[in-house]
Amino acid sequence: MRRRHFFAALAGAALGVCPSVTAARAHHVASPASDLGPVAALSVGVSQYQYAAPLPSAKADAFLVARSLTDLGFDTELLLDPGEAELRRAVERLRQRAAKCKVVILYVAAHGVMTNGTCRIIPADAPVGPTGLSRSTSETEISQSLSDRPRQKLLFLDACRGVGGCSDDSAVARQPTTGKSRTPTSPVFGAAGQMVCYASQPGGQAEDGMSRNSPFASALVEALAQPGLEIYEVTRRLRLNVLRATAGRQIPWERSSLLLPVTLNPVAAQEVLQ
Numbered sequence: 001m002r003r004r005h006f007f008a009a010l011a012g013a014a015l016g017v018c019p020s021v022t023a024a025r026a027h028h029v030a031s032p033a034s035d036l037g038p039v040a041a042l043s044v045g046v047s048q049y050q051y052a053a054p055l056p057s058a059k060a061d062a063f064l065v066a067r068s069l070t071d072l073g074f075d076t077e078l079l080l081d082p083g084e085a086e087l088r089r090a091v092e093r094l095r096q097r098a099a100k101c102k103v104v105i106l107y108v109a110a111h112g113v114m115t116n117g118t119c120r121i122i123p124a125d126a127p128v129g130p131t132g133l134s135r136s137t138s139e140t141e142i143s144q145s146l147s148d149r150p151r152q153k154l155l156f157l158d159a160c161r162g163v164g165g166c167s168d169d170s171a172v173a174r175q176p177t178t179g180k181s182r183t184p185t186s187p188v189f190g191a192a193g194q195m196v197c198y199a200s201q202p203g204g205q206a207e208d209g210m211s212r213n214s215p216f217a218s219a220l221v222e223a224l225a226q227p228g229l230e231i232y233e234v235t236r237r238l239r240l241n242v243l244r245a246t247a248g249r250q251i252p253w254e255r256s257s258l259l260l261p262v263t264l265n266p267v268a269a270q271e272v273l274q
Contacts, residue, residue: 040098046110061217083125112159153194
């Protein structure tokens, strides 16, 4: 089943049930054994949409990633089914928690769409059409919010990258697209020192998969569990495993301006000595 393509799911009527917003701080376990210092993280899953088709595994994906990040010793917040305002508040809380952090991490499982070369995350309460886009949160906005201090920013966006309209052309905005109808322009990023890892290739769709979790979330957690991998090796393994799990239909993609190496799961000192 294909997932997280906002405009492909908006033909139906509103679901009629207001999304419940749940924010829970995952327990801080232990400081990672590396020179990263404290790391702040936010894991977001949007399953219940007020006006769009639900994404059954998005909450489970957010839980899975939050647990993985917490097990690595990171200060992790779990946010489920947020509306526009709550999502923006959570990003602001992340910025505040990251005040003394060298690395900050965001994972989002939700409906998404590409406009003007940037991925936009659709909150649970976004209405149909262009108004919904105006209430979405873009990767660029998130990046700029987290760039108030020098730090490495890692964004994992488990959402589709189909090209959508950002004008008042609601007829275009409500249709699924192939990614060939428009040529997105390059986004303006606020700062260096970040990596954005997308669940799919440009114009592509992210899948739920046949199991409890999406291929992207499953592969991300599997890669993070391997000690000693630098972040580029994490994303390479992630990409390979998603490619295999989806028979080549989905290819995770990234763009990066990282300035320093990042190893989220370092090899413990005793393991190095053995």
